[in-house]
Each structure stands twice: as C-alpha cells, then as structure tokens.
Amino acid sequence: xxxxxxxxxxxxxxxxxxxxxxxxxxxxxxxxxxxxxxxxxxxxxxxxxxxxxxxxxxxxxxxxxxxxxxxxxxxxxxxxxxxxxxxxxxxxxxxxxxxxxxxxxxxxxxxxxxxxxxxxxxxxxxxxxxxxxxxxxxxxxxxxxxxxxxxxxxxxxxxxxxxxxxxxxxxxxxxxxxxxxxxxxxxxxxxxxxxxxxxxxxxxxxxxxxxxxxxxxxxxxxxxxxxxxxxxxxxxxxxxxxxxxxxxxxxxxxxxxxxxxxxxxxxxxxxxxxxxxxxxxxxxxxxxxxxxxxxxxxxxxxxxxxxxxxxxxxxxxxxxxxxxxxxx
Ligand code: P6P
Numbered sequence: 001x002x003x004x005x006x007x008x009x010x011x012x013x014x015x016x017x018x019x020x021x022x023x024x025x026x027x028x029x030x031x032x033x034x035x036x037x038x039x040x041x042x043x044x045x046x047x048x049x050x051x052x053x054x055x056x057x058x059x060x061x062x063x064x065x066x067x068x069x070x071x072x073x074x075x076x077x078x079x080x081x082x083x084x085x086x087x088x089x090x091x092x093x094x095x096x097x098x099x100x101x102x103x104x105x106x107x108x109x110x111x112x113x114x115x116x117x118x119x120x121x122x123x124x125x126x127x128x129x130x131x132x133x134x135x136x137x138x139x140x141x142x143x144x145x146x147x148x149x150x151x152x153x154x155x156x157x158x159x160x161x162x163x164x165x166x167x168x169x170x171x172x173x174x175x176x177x178x179x180x181x182x183x184x185x186x187x188x189x190x191x192x193x194x195x196x197x198x199x200x201x202x203x204x205x206x207x208x209x210x211x212x213x214x215x216x217x218x219x220x221x222x223x224x225x226x227x228x229x230x231x232x233x234x235x236x237x238x239x240x241x242x243x244x245x246x247x248x249x250x251x252x253x254x255x256x257x258x259x260x261x262x263x264x265x266x267x268x269x270x271x272x273x274x275x276x277x278x279x280x281x282x283x284x285x286x287x288x289x290x291x292x293x294x295x296x297x298x299x300x301x302x303x304x305x306x307x308x309x310x311x312x313x314x315x316x317x318x319x320x321x322x323x324x325x326x327x328x
Pocket of ligand 1: 116119
C-alpha cells in the first residue's frame with residue numbers, strides 16, 4: 001500500500017516545473033500531525049500522570065492541547081522556512097515567516113485551525129486539524145493581510161487530519177480527495193481511502209438543533225421537511241466538525257451550521273474551516289454554500305470572519321437551496 005510520501009513523489013512528477021516546495025509543506029503538516037496524534041491519544045492520561053498544572057521533566061508547564069497543537073504546526077512550518085506566512089485560529093494576527101538573504105523565498109501561505117473541537121478532549125471525542133494552502137499573491141518580500149484574504153477558489157490545496165479511532169490525513173490539490181491512515185507503530189501514513197467520493201445519495205443531516213428557535217425560517221422549513229417519514233433521514237451530530245464532515249464524506253449527508261442568536265453569522269470561520277472543507281467536499285463531488293452563494297466564491301474581508309455553512313451531497317444542498325432562496 002502506497003505511503004503518503006510515495007504518493008507525494010508520484011504526484012509531484014506529474015508537474016514538470018514542480019520544485020518539490022509544495023511537497024515539503026505537506027511533509028511538515030504530516031510530521032506535526034503525528035506528534036499531535038500522539039499527544040491527543042494520551043490526553044486522558046494527563047490527569048493520572050499528574051502533569052496538569054505542574055511542570056514536566058523539561059521544566060515546561062503542561063500546555064493546553066490546542067495551544068500545543070498551534071505551537072507545533074507553526075514550528076513545523078516555520079523551522080523549515082517552507083512557507084512565507086501562516087494564519088491560525090489560535091493567533092489574532094497572521095505570522096510573517098522571515099527568510100534570510102541566502103534563503104529562497106517561499107511562495108506558499110498556510111491557514112490552519114490547529115485543533116478544532118478541542119472542547120471535546122475531556123470527553124474523549126475525536127478532534128481535527130483543518131488547513132488551507134494558497135500561493136502568496138502580493139509582490140513584496142513580506143506577506144500582507146491581502147495574501148490571506150483570498151477567495152476559497154484560489155486554494156492550491158486543503159485538508160484535514162482526524163484524530164479519531166485512527167488518525168487520518170485527508171487532502172486535495174484539485175485532483176480528487178485522498179485519505180491516508182497512520183500506522184502509529186511505525187509512524188507512517190498509508191493510502192487507505194483513495195479518491196474519496198461522496199455517495200450519490202445522502203440520508204444523514206448534521207446540525208445542532210438546540211439553536212432551532214433562532215434558525216432562519218428557510219432552515220426551519222428544510223428541517224421540518226427532512227423529518228418527513230418517507231425520506232428516512234437520520235440525524236448524526238458529533239459537535240466536532242472534522243468528524244461530522246468525514247462521516248458524511250464516506251456515508252453521504254449534509255452538514256449545517258446556520259446563523260443563530262448566539263452566532264448571527266454562523267460559528268464557523270471562513271478561511272480555515274469553511275473554505276478548506278468546501279474544497280474537499282466539492283472535490284469529492286459535493287457542494288458547499290453559505291446562505292445564498294458558493295462559499296468558496298466569498299471575497300473575505302477579515303482573517304477570522306465567520307460564515308453560515310452548509311455542505312454535503314449536491315442533491316441535499318440543491319434541496320436546501322430551494323428553501324434558502326425563498327428567504328424571508
Ligand atoms: P456547537 C467545535 O467547537 C466547532 O468549532 C466545530 O468543530 C463544530 O462543528 C462546532 O464548533 C460545534 O458547535 O455550537 O454545535 O457546539
């Protein structure tokens with residue numbers, strides 16, 4: 001079975017002018033994913049080992065896992081100087097990756113949610129990392145905010161890492177979606193889910209219905225219809241987006257995070273949650289929209305802006321859009 005490394009080499013050879021720079025970005029994300037996977041899988045032991053609130057043998061205080069994951073991905077990407085800028089959910093502003101005179105300028109930027117769903121750590125629910133890769137578009141030697149405020153259609157690649165019953169690295173570069181499962185015994189990702197494609201039909205919808213009272217009427221009407229007996233829909237909601245999305249990718253379904261009273265623009269972040277997931281879902285044959293438009297066509301205005309987010313099987317999205325376009 002092909003490893004992620006072999007897959008990258010095979011794909012790199014398809015682009016005669018490739019310099020291997022992009023592969024190095026994926027290699028760095030892959031390395032960080034292995035370390036985060038190890039830490040996530042021993043999180044439950046932290047209390048038992050008595051590390052919480054004290055210092056470990058290196059004298060470092062026990063970090064919260066999401067800060068740990070942020071630091072790790074940032075280090076993996078900056079130490080190798082393979083990107084020129086990074087934006088993270090855990091950092092208010094973007095991070096400039098400076099190159100010395102002798103170092104070759106990198107052309108890639110990465111936007112990342114280092115550990116999405118981290119509030120689930122204490123209850124042993126799966127977590128995820130979500131990333132998006134673009135090319136720097138500004139002319140100067142330093143990245144500027146506009147380099148990060150690109151529409152999702154400009155993505156060079158996008159992916160997620162699911163720290164679940166196994167650790168899965170799923171990504172696309174625009175030629176379909178492939179998933180790699182980590183063999184923790186030897187630290188190698190193997191191609192376990194080649195060319196992931198959404199099943200033609202979906203009968204699952206994922207939504208937090210506790211917010212029903214303040215959903216837009218169009219969403220309420222869609223949900224009412226979805227409960228009709230003859231549709232044999234079922235609802236599944238883990239509350240950790242990568243888990244909900246990955247299940248729907250394999251089994252078919254619709255993920256919805258509408259606007260609500262607590263989150264008037266929805267809760268999910270456009271740049272490092274909605275756009276990368278949208279790229280993956282579209283590459284798997286599905287669709288991803290905000291209230292009235294394709295999510296990847298939204299022109300971002302802020303680094304951490306939130307958007308309503310609906311993605312999954314095309315026929316389920318078409319059905320939902322029939323309601324959304326009748327908005328009140
Ligand atoms: P709610 C996790 O906190 C997260 O960012 C996503 O992973 C998940 O889909 C969503 O929030 C869950 O939000 O409001 O349903 O708890």
